[in-house]
Amino acid sequence: MKGESQTITPARTVRGVVQLPGDKSISHRYAMLASIAEGPSRLENYSTGADCASTLACMGTLGVKWERKDDGSIELQGHGLRLAAPAEPLDCGNSGSTMRMLSGIVAGQKFTSEMIGDESLSRRPMQRVITPLSEMGAQIESLEGKPPLRITGTALKAIDYKMPIASAQVKSCVLFAGLYADGVTRVEEPLRTRDHTEVALRAFGAQLEQKSIASGAHEVRIHGGQRLRGIESRIPGDLSSAAFFLCAAALFPDSHLTLPNLLMNPTRARLLDLLMQMGLRISVTQLDQIHGELVGSLEVEGGQLKGITIAGADSAALIDELPVLAAIAPYTEQGIEIRDATELRVKESDRIAAVAENLRRMGAQLDEREDGLRIPGGLTLHGAELDSFSDHRIAMAFAVAALRAQGETFIRGAESAAISYPAFFQTLGQVAQELPR
Numbered sequence: 001m002k003g004e005s006q007t008i009t010p011a012r013t014v015r016g017v018v019q020l021p022g023d024k025s026i027s028h029r030y031a032m033l034a035s036i037a038e039g040p041s042r043l044e045n046y047s048t049g050a051d052c053a054s055t056l057a058c059m060g061t062l063g064v065k066w067e068r069k070d071d072g073s074i075e076l077q078g079h080g081l082r083l084a085a086p087a088e089p090l091d092c093g094n095s096g097s098t099m100r101m102l103s104g105i106v107a108g109q110k111f112t113s114e115m116i117g118d119e120s121l122s123r124r125p126m127q128r129v130i131t132p133l134s135e136m137g138a139q140i141e142s143l144e145g146k147p148p149l150r151i152t153g154t155a156l157k158a159i160d161y162k163m164p165i166a167s168a169q170v171k172s173c174v175l176f177a178g179l180y181a182d183g184v185t186r187v188e189e190p191l192r193t194r195d196h197t198e199v200a201l202r203a204f205g206a207q208l209e210q211k212s213i214a215s216g217a218h219e220v221r222i223h224g225g226q227r228l229r230g231i232e233s234r235i236p237g238d239l240s241s242a243a244f245f246l247c248a249a250a251l252f253p254d255s256h257l258t259l260p261n262l263l264m265n266p267t268r269a270r271l272l273d274l275l276m277q278m279g280l281r282i283s284v285t286q287l288d289q290i291h292g293e294l295v296g297s298l299e300v301e302g303g304q305l306k307g308i309t310i311a312g313a314d315s316a317a318l319i320d321e322l323p324v325l326a327a328i329a330p331y332t333e334q335g336i337e338i339r340d341a342t343e344l345r346v347k348e349s350d351r352i353a354a355v356a357e358n359l360r361r362m363g364a365q366l367d368e369r370e371d372g373l374r375i376p377g378g379l380t381l382h383g384a385e386l387d388s389f390s391d392h393r394i395a396m397a398f399a400v401a402a403l404r405a406q407g408e409t410f411i412r413g414a415e416s417a418a419i420s421y422p423a424f425f426q427t428l429g430q431v432a433q434e435l436p437r
């Protein structure tokens with residue numbers, strides 16, 4: 001499948017029902033916590049993406065027995081806090097979440113683990129987890145702060161850690177390590193990031209305290225030595241994957257999509273407010289809670305498509321959705337400006353450069369800045385030969401932009417979509433109604 005191209009033909013509108021696979025962020029956390037819990041867990045609607053399969057494979061290498069059932073659910077037998085020494089490196093593939101969050105768990109073990117990743121992951125910054133874990137007592141070798149990581153676990157010391165950047169992965173790493181520490185570990189984040197780890201830890205029976213502190217900062221405290229117990233759960237549909245369909249619906253005034261069982265966690269749902277401000281009509285029905293995570297069904301209809309500026313805490317809250325918002329910016333009335341998003345440069349690709357390059361190939365004008373982009377609106381783009389830059393979110397973002405372009409678009413490396421959403425192109429094909437030729 002390497003180097004597979006996808007051809008996207010322009011659409012007249014998008015209509016239909018989209019069932020999203022389980023949320024990637026929650027799937028990683030449930031797989032890790034179920035592994036260090038006691039007793040069995042059953043995780044329905046586990047993410048179908050390659051990244052979450054990497055997490056399960058790593059847990060298997062650490063001695064955890066798990067099985068994928070015919071209905072796609074994962075049955076996993078908890079190993080308890082103490083895992084088994086791995087006979088081979090923990091291969092995290094393309095997944096930054098796997099490497100960063102799991103490093104917090106292996107740092108508390110009585111053995112040495114080697115964590116490796118693919119070419120893209122091997123370029124990504126890991127100092128952000130090396131610093132707090134070293135402070136807790138783990139010994140970590142890396143290639144100047146990049147993978148591979150060699151982590152020698154130990155009896156960890158609890159720390160009070162003030163995170164220099166807002167990162168849910170780093171927060172999760174420190175909280176997981178905190179389970180193995182002697183006392184209370186405190187993590188302070190400069191902005192509130194997604195709270196799935198806190199919600200999931202409670203679901204698996206842990207106790208933690210959290211509160212807001214000055215000027216948007218937030219703290220979480222966890223006591224070491226708590227034992228977890230397995231759960232049975234159904235993972236809500238992935239809101240960041242839904243973003244591609246929501247943005248596709250925003251492109252057409254007569255679109256109509258239904259998205260059942262979607263994650264509605266308020267720390268992830270900023271996208272919905274923003275798209276409503278831009279003109280998408282969204283109604284939420286059947287709100288429910290599963291193990292502390294809010295779930296709802298969405299009905300969305302396109303309307304006007306206004307421009308917007310995204311900056312500050314919004315850029316952090318929308319970090320995974322910014323590529324697709326940028327990709328549809330030329331079709332908005334006033335354009336989109338994105339600021340304070342330097343983190344986009346150290347994702348699976350340099351997402352600012354990748355978006356700028358593909359948009360230019362489609363005939364857009366824009367300003368590329370160190371921390372974002374300014375993309376004027378009111379434009380018609382033309383189909384072009386684009387690149388995924390081996391990044392799932394870039395492949396999917398430009399499939400959406402191509403729906404409103406004039407002429408066909410070819411996306412090289414489109415197979416990258418399978419990192420989070422293997423059925424993406426098939427589902428898009430089902431809801432996109434082609435223009436008559």
Ligand code: S3P
Binds near residue numbers: 097319320343
């Ligand atoms: C994630 C956090 C974000 C996000 C990533 C998933 C998570 O990364 O971009 O796709 O599940 O915690 P950072 O923690 O690096 O911001």
